[in-house]
Amino acid sequence: LLGGDVTAKNIWLAENVLDILTEQREWVLKSSLLIAMAVYTYLRLIVDHHGTAQLQALRQKEVDFCISLLRERFMDCFMIGRDLVRLLQNVARIPEFEQLWKDIIHNPQVLSAQFTDAASVGLMGSRVAKQSLWKEAALGVAEPQQNLCFPPQVRFGQQKRYQDWFQRQYLSTPDSQSLRCDLIRYICGVVHPSNEVLSSDILPRWAIIGWLLTTCTSNVAASNAKLALFYDWLFFNPEKDSIMNI
DSSP states (O other), rough: OOOTOOOHHHHHHHHHHHHHHHHHHHHHHHHHHHHHHHHHHHHHHTTTTSSSSSHHHHHHHHHHHHHHHHHSSHEEEHTTTTTHHHHHHHHHSHHHHHHHHHHHHOOGGTTTTOOTHHHHHHHSSSHHHHHHHHIIITTTOHHHHHHHHOOOOOOTTOOOOHHHHHHHHHHSGGGGGHHHHHHHHHHHHHHOOOHHHTTTTTTOOHHHHHHHTTTHHHHHHHHHHHHHHHHHHHHHHHOOOOOOOO
């Protein structure tokens, strides 16, 4: 299930997986990790699904699915942490999520007696849990994240042909504008090189992120990409986070 991809194949997959999750709801509710992964994945896809009648219908099914899990099992979704705030912000203008935001800010305990305030979402979730979500929901299903990790022998200053290939493959369509955020969050949360790599001339993370920012042709995409980069800095918790996140 790829973000930033509205090809017929990806839409078919998104719709059919959603139908399975909806039909097998009792099975889904048995796993907190599956609940969090499903909400993470479909909150992300909602952003891309607009325009045609088919996409609007799918989007409404995704909205209903996410809202039902968020309201029924909010504390399971809580493990997503600060990326839950980021994803909910991206869909905040949709009426159902607008109402959810009002409850999160003004009446949090209607979602769960354990939930106290919106700020705690950004600070919640161990690094291990969040990395597990990123790897399962991002790396496990999204080819762009896997291929963004350029071959380890690529030296700083020699990366242009890899960047050109990656841009042609994944970043060349208008729909792919929203993919930049996913890639930046993945780099911040999962790609943590060793000290040996950091001290070498291997292509550094900041160079990849800087290049991704230059590929944004939409002001909205550029703003969202920059915010994705700073989320860990805004919510940094030295007791739970790695310095590599920032």
